[in-house]
Amino acid sequence: MDLVSRLKDPSLFRQQAYVDGAWVDADGGGTVDVDDPATGRKIGTVPDMGAAETRRAIEAANRAWPEWRAKTGKERAAILRRWFDLMMANQDDLGAIMTAEQGKPWAEAKGEIAYGASFVEWFAEEAKRVYGDIIPNHAPGKRIVVIKQPVGVVGSITPWNFPNAMITRKCAPALAVGCPVVIKPAKMTPYSALALAELAERAGFPKGVFNVVIGKSASAIGTELATNPIVRKIGFTGSTPIGKELMKQAAGTVKKISLELGGNAPMIIFDDADIDAAVQGTIASKFRNAGQTCVCANRIFVQDGIYDRFSEALSAAVGAMKQGGGFEDGVVLGPLIEGAAVDKVEEHVQDAVAKGAKVAYGGQRLADMGPNFYKPTVLTGTTPDMKIFREETFGPVAPLFRFKDEAEVIRHANDTEYGLASYFYARDLGRVWRVAEALEYGMVGVNEGVISTEVAPFGGMKESGLGREGSKYGADEFVELKYILMGGIGAP
Numbered sequence: 001m002d003l004v005s006r007l008k009d010p011s012l013f014r015q016q017a018y019v020d021g022a023w024v025d026a027d028g029g030g031t032v033d034v035d036d037p038a039t040g041r042k043i044g045t046v047p048d049m050g051a052a053e054t055r056r057a058i059e060a061a062n063r064a065w066p067e068w069r070a071k072t073g074k075e076r077a078a079i080l081r082r083w084f085d086l087m088m089a090n091q092d093d094l095g096a097i098m099t100a101e102q103g104k105p106w107a108e109a110k111g112e113i114a115y116g117a118s119f120v121e122w123f124a125e126e127a128k129r130v131y132g133d134i135i136p137n138h139a140p141g142k143r144i145v146v147i148k149q150p151v152g153v154v155g156s157i158t159p160w161n162f163p164n165a166m167i168t169r170k171c172a173p174a175l176a177v178g179c180p181v182v183i184k185p186a187k188m189t190p191y192s193a194l195a196l197a198e199l200a201e202r203a204g205f206p207k208g209v210f211n212v213v214i215g216k217s218a219s220a221i222g223t224e225l226a227t228n229p230i231v232r233k234i235g236f237t238g239s240t241p242i243g244k245e246l247m248k249q250a251a252g253t254v255k256k257i258s259l260e261l262g263g264n265a266p267m268i269i270f271d272d273a274d275i276d277a278a279v280q281g282t283i284a285s286k287f288r289n290a291g292q293t294c295v296c297a298n299r300i301f302v303q304d305g306i307y308d309r310f311s312e313a314l315s316a317a318v319g320a321m322k323q324g325g326g327f328e329d330g331v332v333l334g335p336l337i338e339g340a341a342v343d344k345v346e347e348h349v350q351d352a353v354a355k356g357a358k359v360a361y362g363g364q365r366l367a368d369m370g371p372n373f374y375k376p377t378v379l380t381g382t383t384p385d386m387k388i389f390r391e392e393t394f395g396p397v398a399p400l401f402r403f404k405d406e407a408e409v410i411r412h413a414n415d416t417e418y419g420l421a422s423y424f425y426a427r428d429l430g431r432v433w434r435v436a437e438a439l440e441y442g443m444v445g446v447n448e449g450v451i452s453t454e455v456a457p458f459g460g461m462k463e464s465g466l467g468r469e470g471s472k473y474g475a476d477e478f479v480e481l482k483y484i485l486m487g488g489i490g491a492p
């Protein structure tokens with residue numbers, strides 16, 4: 001069945017970009033194809049835009065800024081709330097669009113829509129609470145006031161693995177505090193972004209406040225966003241090398257920048273763990289989105305005493321997962337995004353096996369299923385000299401590293417330039433506190449494999465990024481603090 005036939009509201013499937021309140025094509029009329037990763041078949045096209053169209057979107061956003069920032073928090077909150085309601089009312093369709101372009105199973109895609117919408121709901125509530133401060137005066141006759149003001153036009157560059165939630169997690173706080181946005185979604189998953197634009201228009205965002213530009217050349221659009229002096233803030237989720245490049249570019253005009261980059265998450269299973277819970281948590285963390293998540297467990301460390309029992313239980317649970325096209329009933333594991341992603345997974349598995357690892361389950365491409373499927377895999381006997389230890393695999397492979405004691409595993413877990421998510425299973429209370437504090441990661445899941453929620457600050461340390469998204473801290477990334485010293489308040 002084609003995508004449009006699946007939609008209750010086919011007008012959510014937009015194939016034009018959205019700039020200054022209008023649906024537009026690229027200047028030269030060029031287009032980019034968008035394919036279904038499960039079948040390789042073309043879904044449709046989107047405009048192939050570049051720097052000129054991006055500049056116009058930035059200028060439109062800047063024109064819209066004074067009116068948007070002048071609204072009360074309550075007025076902005078009402079529009080964001082309508083956007084949230086529309087997302088939830090259209091959850092099935094938004095999920096279907098995502099499954100078609102990204103591949104994740106429809107139930108999981110609908111879960112992402114609810115997750116993405118939760119940021120809109122949260123920041124709609126926060127829009128009314130952008131509080132300032134009053135500082136006790138330092139001298140007689142003076143008063144000190146601190147206010148928070150919107151930073152200005154925000155450029156958001158988002159990846160293909162979470163085509164909805166990475167947009168809302170960046171844009172909802174920006175919009176809530178009074179900033180207009182220009183979004184550049186990944187070219188492989190633009191339709192989720194365009195459906196969000198359609199719903200933003202219906203929710204009543206004034207023209208120019210919400211813009212989406214798309215193109216084949218990410219660097220043409222990205223460089224314009226990162227270097228145009230009108231843009232005052234860049235929010236990026238994606239790979240570490242591109243994040244570093246954007247940081248360099250943004251330095252030219254000293255923009256604020258938030259980066260949510262690669263991860264190499266450790267999952268540590270101690271001898272005293274509840275093994276069933278640890279297997280469930282490992283499945284949830286490792287195989288979410290077919291392993292294509294920056295917070296996916298990438299290295300699974302299992303203590304000596306339970307290593308064999310854990311690897312058997314995990315292999316059995318992995319073998320029970322149904323894989324296939326995202327619209328098939330009961331499927332929990334879809335395709336990878338593209339052939340290059342399958343190549344990288346294959347390379348990591350082959351490298352590990354060549355260096356002595358054993359395939360406990362899986363370990364091969366599934367060409368019969370479609371162009372981009374790789375069987376979920378469990379590797380035993382993996383060691384730190386393997387690529388799978390050093391690099392983010394971004395695929396459905398669970399490598400199990402054996403360890404002896406707490407000090408050794410902490411050393412290995414922290415032996416990476418990344419510092420995004422980490423997880424461990426243990427029951428000894430002293431160990432729980434020691435390990436949670438020793439892990440050099442922005443987020444730690446203790447006896448828990450799923451840590452993402454709109455109410456908590458999401459973000460990493462070291463080369464995994466800068467800044468935090470979501471939670472009460474998330475809005476701070478989009479405001480400037482201004483301190484006002486009022487003098488001349490002497491005696492009457």
Ligand SMILES: NC(=O)C1=CN([C@@H]2O[C@H](COP(=O)(O)OP(=O)(O)OC[C@H]3O[C@@H](n4cnc5c(N)ncnc54)[C@H](OP(=O)(O)O)[C@@H]3O)[C@@H](O)[C@H]2O)C=CC1
Nearest residue numbers: 158159185186187218219222238239242261262294392394
């Ligand atoms: N932290 C995370 O959540 C993510 C991590 N990754 C990691 O990165 C690897 C590669 O994935 P990939 O999709 O290539 O990640 P990228 O960093 O290339 O893509 C993320 C976003 O950045 C855009 N982009 C790409 N090049 C530039 C540029 N020069 N200037 C500005 N924007 C740019 C992309 O556009 P376009 O897609 O249109 O080219 C996309 O919108 C993955 O295997 C994974 O290891 C990837 C995605 C998310």
Ligand SMILES: O=C(O)CCCC(=O)O
Nearest residue numbers: 161162237293294295452
């Ligand atoms: O992989 C990513 O891009 C991060 C999003 C995942 C999440 O929010 O849990």
